[in-house]
Amino acid sequence: MTAVCREVEAVYAANSIEYDGSGNAQYLRLLSLPSPLVWLISQLLISSDGRASMSGDLLYRRPTEIDFLNGHIVELGKRAGVPTPVNARLCDLIRAA
Numbered sequence: 001m002t003a004v005c006r007e008v009e010a011v012y013a014a015n016s017i018e019y020d021g022s023g024n025a026q027y028l029r030l031l032s033l034p035s036p037l038v039w040l041i042s043q044l045l046i047s048s049d050g051r052a053s054m055s056g057d058l059l060y061r062r063p064t065e066i067d068f069l070n071g072h073i074v075e076l077g078k079r080a081g082v083p084t085p086v087n088a089r090l091c092d093l094i095r096a097a
Contacts, residue, residue, distance in 0.1 A: 002028055003086040004070070011073050014080035058097050066094040 005028055012019060057064040070087045077084035 002032070004090065007077065007082075007084045007087050008073055011077045011080060011082050011084060014082045015076050017076075054094065058094070064094055066091050070094075 009021065011017075054064045054066065056062075071091050073087045074084045074091060076082075077087070
C-alpha cells in the first residue's frame with residue numbers, strides 16, 4: 001500500500017494536481033511501523049465485518065471501481081512519463097479476480 005500511495009504522489013506531482021495529502025501522510029506513517037504492529041492496529045480499528053466496497057464487489061461478482069481509481073493513476077502516469085507498476089499490477093489482479 002505504501003508503494004501505491006507513493007506512485008499516486010509522484011503522478012499527482014508530475015501532473016500538477018494539488019490535493020490534501022495529510023491523511024495520506026498519516027497512513028504512510030502507520031504503514032512504516034513493523035508489520036505485526038500494523039496488523040494489530042488494523043484489528044483494533046476495523047470492525048470484524050468491515051471491508052472495502054471493492055471486496056464486496058469481488059465477492060458478489062459486481063464490476064469494481066478499479067479502473068476509475070487506480071486505473072486513472074496508471075493513465076495519468078503514462079501521460080506524464082511516470083512509471084506506475086504497482087498500481088498497474090493491482091489493476092491486473094483485481095480484473096483477473
